[in-house]
Amino acid sequence: MQCPNCAYAETKVLDTRNANNDQAIRRRRQCLHCGYRFSTIETMLREGIFVMKRDGRHEEFSQKKLLLGIERATQKCAITLEEVDQVLNTVLQHVERQESPVISSRQIGDWTMDALKQINHIAYVRFASIYKEFRNIEDLKREIQALEAPPTLMADDHSQAP
Numbered sequence: 001m002q003c004p005n006c007a008y009a010e011t012k013v014l015d016t017r018n019a020n021n022d023q024a025i026r027r028r029r030q031c032l033h034c035g036y037r038f039s040t041i042e043t044m045l046r047e048g049i050f051v052m053k054r055d056g057r058h059e060e061f062s063q064k065k066l067l068l069g070i071e072r073a074t075q076k077c078a079i080t081l082e083e084v085d086q087v088l089n090t091v092l093q094h095v096e097r098q099e100s101p102v103i104s105s106r107q108i109g110d111w112t113m114d115a116l117k118q119i120n121h122i123a124y125v126r127f128a129s130i131y132k133e134f135r136n137i138e139d140l141k142r143e144i145q146a147l148e149a150p151p152t153l154m155a156d157d158h159s160q161a162p
């Protein structure tokens with residue numbers, strides 16, 4: 001297991017416990033080089049799940065790539081390792097529930113955004129800004145306003161109109 005901080009290859013396991021109703025194993029690790037601490041989640045994934053990318057190419061689903069994407073989106077935010085794991089697990093659960101062996105990268109992006117939205121709004125907006133490739137600041141503002149507005153105010157209710 002490579003250290004996410006310095007890329008050194010050896011870590012020691014500090015703690016191992018079951019997570020997600022025993023469907024996953026969480027390991028607390030420490031880098032033997034720089035001492036950085038991080039958690040890994042190991043879940044049992046079906047073999048042979050493929051991701052269809054935007055250009056139509058298929059590649060094998062990689063939990064590691066998913067984790068890297070989540071970490072990249074959340075690195076400057078006040079988000080804990082636990083929260084990152086929570087997002088990862090939520091997305092993995094969706095992946096597991098799929099009957100089709102091919103999932104679009106767009107679908108995975110949507111699951112990730114939904115999970116982030118529940119946990120950390122700043123991380124969500126950051127991720128969304130990359131994922132949705134906002135063309136300008138107006139798009140970003142709309143996204144933030146949508147987060148702040150209570151659902152009742154967003155509903156287009158004309159029933160009270162005279």
Ligand SMILES: [Zn+2]
Nearest residue numbers: 003006031034
């Ligand atoms: Zn390290």
